Amino acid sequence: MQAEPSELVASATESFDLSVFSMDCIKRAGYRITAKASVNISTEAGNAVCVLHFTKPVSREDAAKAVEGLRLEVLDQDLRSVVAAETATLRNTILALAFSRSGLQSVD
Amino acid sequence: MTKFSPLSEFQATGDGHYQLAPFRFSPLDNERYVITNQAGEYSVQPRSVVAALVRHELKPSDSAYSRLRSKHFLFDSSSTIGPVMLATKVRTKAKRLANFTALHIMVMSLRCEHSCPYCQVSRQSEDRSAFDMTKETAEKALGLIFQSPSPAIKIEFQGGEPLLNFDLIRFVVEKAESINEVEKRSLQFVITTNLAVVTNQIFEYCKEHDILISTSLDGPAKLHNANRPRPGKNSYELAIEGIHRARAALGHERVSALMTTTKASLGMGREIIDEYVRMHFPGIFLRPLSPYGFAVKTKWYASYDTESWVDFYFDGLEYIIELNRRGTPFIEFYASTILTKMLTPFEPDYVDLMSPAGIGISAVVYNYDGDVYASDEARMLAEMGDKSFRLGNVHRNTYAEIFTSDALLDPIEQSFAGSAPMCSECAFEPFCGSEPVFHKATQDDFVGLKTRSSFCYRNMAIFKRLIGLMEEDPSIRELFMGWTR
Ligand code: SF4
Numbered sequence: 323m324q325a326e327p328s329e330l331v332a333s334a335t336e337s338f339d340l341s342v343f344s345m346d347c348i349k350r351a352g353y354r355i356t357a358k359a360s361v362n363i364s365t366e367a368g369n370a371v372c373v374l375h376f377t378k379p380v381s382r383e384d385a386a387k388a389v390e391g392l393r394l395e396v397l398d399q400d401l402r403s404v405v406a407a408e409t410a411t412l413r414n415t416i417l418a419l420a421f422s423r424s425g426l427q428s429v430d
Numbered sequence: 431m432t433k434f435s436p437l438s439e440f441q442a443t444g445d446g447h448y449q450l451a452p453f454r455f456s457p458l459d460n461e462r463y464v465i466t467n468q469a470g471e472y473s474v475q476p477r478s479v480v481a482a483l484v485r486h487e488l489k490p491s492d493s494a495y496s497r498l499r500s501k502h503f504l505f506d507s508s509s510t511i512g513p514v515m516l517a518t519k520v521r522t523k524a525k526r527l528a529n530f531t532a533l534h535i536m537v538m539s540l541r542c543e544h545s546c547p548y549c550q551v552s553r554q555s556e557d558r559s560a561f562d563m564t565k566e567t568a569e570k571a572l573g574l575i576f577q578s579p580s581p582a583i584k585i586e587f588q589g590g591e592p593l594l595n596f597d598l599i600r601f602v603v604e605k606a607e608s609i610n611e612v613e614k615r616s617l618q619f620v621i622t623t624n625l626a627v628v629t630n631q632i633f634e635y636c637k638e639h640d641i642l643i644s645t646s647l648d649g650p651a652k653l654h655n656a657n658r659p660r661p662g663k664n665s666y667e668l669a670i671e672g673i674h675r676a677r678a679a680l681g682h683e684r685v686s687a688l689m690t691t692t693k694a695s696l697g698m699g700r701e702i703i704d705e706y707v708r709m710h711f712p713g714i715f716l717r718p719l720s721p722y723g724f725a726v727k728t729k730w731y732a733s734y735d736t737e738s739w740v741d742f743y744f745d746g747l748e749y750i751i752e753l754n755r756r757g758t759p760f761i762e763f764y765a766s767t768i769l770t771k772m773l774t775p776f777e778p779d780y781v782d783l784m785s786p787a788g789i790g791i792s793a794v795v796y797n798y799d800g801d802v803y804a805s806d807e808a809r810m811l812a813e814m815g816d817k818s819f820r821l822g823n824v825h826r827n828t829y830a831e832i833f834t835s836d837a838l839l840d841p842i843e844q845s846f847a848g849s850a851p852m853c854s855e856c857a858f859e860p861f862c863g864s865e866p867v868f869h870k871a872t873q874d875d876f877v878g879l880k881t882r883s884s885f886c887y888r889n890m891a892i893f894k895r896l897i898g899l900m901e902e903d904p905s906i907r908e909l910f911m912g913w914t915r
Contacts, residue, residue: 353881354852354881355881401455401481402454402855408449409452412451415513416520419513420518
C-alpha cells in the first residue's frame with residue numbers, strides 16, 4: 323500500500339551495543355548509507371545511537387529498510403574488522419613478497 | 431626498515447585449522463557476496479559462508495572450502511606455498527606501474543569544422559596562431575616523451591581536428607622516428623580524426639608511417655548527424671566514406687571507431703550496435719558522456735542520469751550476447767577491459783579503471799599551448815577553468831619537475847582506492863579505478879563521496895552485472911573469457 327504523504331518521515335533512529343560492536347564499525351557503516359541519509363552518531367548508556375536524517379522524506383517502509391540496511395552494514399563491518407585484524411601482517415608480507423625480493427623478509 | 435616475520439609463522443598446521451588471507455567482500459544481491467583476494471581473483475558465496483569463513487567455522491569437507499583455498503582466501507597446512515603464489519599474482523597485476531607513461535597525447539589544434547555540442551574542447555576558429563601547436567612546442571614535447579622509461583610509446587594526435595594541422599603531424603612523426611633510431615622503443619602513432627577533411631595524400635602518408643586511425647561513429651546517420659553538426663550536415667556520410675577509404679589504404683584492422691552516448695542515443699542502443707556490426711567493426715565501446723567542457727556548458731551532460739545510461743548499457747550488453755549466440759562475434763570493449771581484470775592475471779592499461787590513478791602514469795597530454803596535463807579529461811577540466819591537473823609546461827619545466835609535481839602526486843596519493851573510504855573495503859576495488867579528475871569535476875574533491883558518485887554507481891552496477899551473468903550461465907562465462915585480452 324502506498325504511504326500517504328503525511329506518513330513520510332524525515333529521520334529514523336537505531337542503537338548498537340558498544341560492548342558488541344566497535345564505534346569504528348558503526349562509523350564505517352554510517353558512511354556507506356550516505357547516498358540516502360546522513361547519520362548522526364552519539365553515545366548513550368553504552369550504546370551508539372544513530373539518527374538517520376534522510377536527504378528527502380521517505381515512507382515508513384523505506385525508513386525501516388534503511389535501518390535494516392544500516393544493521394546489515396554494521397554486521398558486515400564487524401566481519402571486515404576481524405579479517406583486517408587477523409590478516410594485517412600477512413597482507414604486508416604478501417605485498418613485500420610481491421614488490422621486493424631483497425631484504426624485506428627475515429630469513430630463518 | 432620494517433622486517434616481516436617468516437612465512438612459516440602464518441601457516442596453520444593441524445587439520446581444519448586455517449589462516450585467513452586478506453580479502454574484501456561486498457554484496458552481489460540480497461543473498462550472495464562477491465569476495466576478492468589481493469590479486470583480484472573473485473568468488474561468489476552466500477553471506478553465511480563468508481561469515482563462517484571469517485569465524486573459522488568452515489570445515490575441509492564443506493564444498494566451499496577447497497574452492498576458497500584454491501583461490502587463496504584461506505591458507506592451511508596443505509597450501510604452504512599459497513602466500514608466495516598470491517604474491518606472484520599481485521606482482522603480475524602491478525607490472526604496468528613500471529612501464530611509466532606509454533600513451534602520449536599531443537593536441538595538434540583545437541580548431542574543428544564540426545560543432546558537436548558534447549565536445550569538450552574544440553573551437554570554431556580560423557585563427558591558426560591562437561589554437562594550433564607550434565613546431566617548437568612539439569619538439570619540446572617529444573624531448574619529454576622520450577624521457578619516459580616505457581619500452582612502448584604510443585603518440586596519439588588529437589584535437590579539435592588534428593588533421594587541420596597535418597604539417598605538424600608529419601613533423602612530429604618524422605622527428606620521433608629519427609629519435610627512435612637511437613632509442614629503439616616500440617613506437618606507434620594514432621590520429622584521432624572525424625575523417626571529414628582527410629585526403630588521399632594523408633592516407634598514403636599514414637600507410638607509409640604505419641599510423642593507426644581512430645574515428646567517431648555515434649550510430650546510424652540520423653543520430654550521428656544530429657549529434658555531430660557540421661556545415662553540409664553530412665558528418666555521417668563523410669565518416670563512413672572515410673572509414674572505407676582508410677581501410678582500403680591502411681588495412682581493415684588499422685581503423686577503429688568510438689561512440690558517445692547522448693540523450694538521443696538512449697533508446698537506440700541496438701541500432702547503434704547494428705551500425706557497428708554493419709560496418710564490420712569487431713566491437714563497440716558503449717561510452718557515457720563525460721562531465722567536462724562544452725558537454726556541461728550546453729547541458730548535454732545533465733540531459734540524462736546515470737541510471738538511464740546503465741539501463742542503456744545493460745540492454746546493449748544483452749543484445750551483444752544475443753548476437754554472439756546467433757553466430758556474430760562481437761565485443762563490448764568496456765566489459766572486455768573489466769573482464770580482463772576479473773578473469774586473467776593481467777592488468778589492462780585503461781586510465782579510468784586504475785588505482786593508483788592512471789593519470790600521468792599511463793597517459794599524459796601535451797596541449798597545443800605547451801601545457802602538460804595528467805590526462806585527456808584533465809585538459810578538458812582545464813578548459814572549464816580548473817587547472818588542478820596542469821603538471822607544467824614543455825617550455826618551462828623539466829621532465830622531473832612535471833612528473834614529480836604536486837599536481838600529479840597529490841591526487842594520485844589522495845585518491846588511491848586501496849585507502850579511500852569505501853573503496854578500501856570494496857570487493858570490486860581490484861576491477862575499479864580512482865578517477866580523481868572525475869571526482870574533482872563532479873564533487874570538487876580528488877576522492878569524492880563514493881555513495882554519491884556516479885562513477886561508483888555506474889561501475890559497481892556493471893561489475894555486479896558481469897559477475898551475475900557469469901554465475902547464472904556458464905556459456906556466458908565462456909563467451910566472456912573470449913573477450914579478455
Ligand atoms: S568507486 Fe565504488 S565500485 Fe569502485 S572501488 Fe570504490 S566503492 Fe567500489
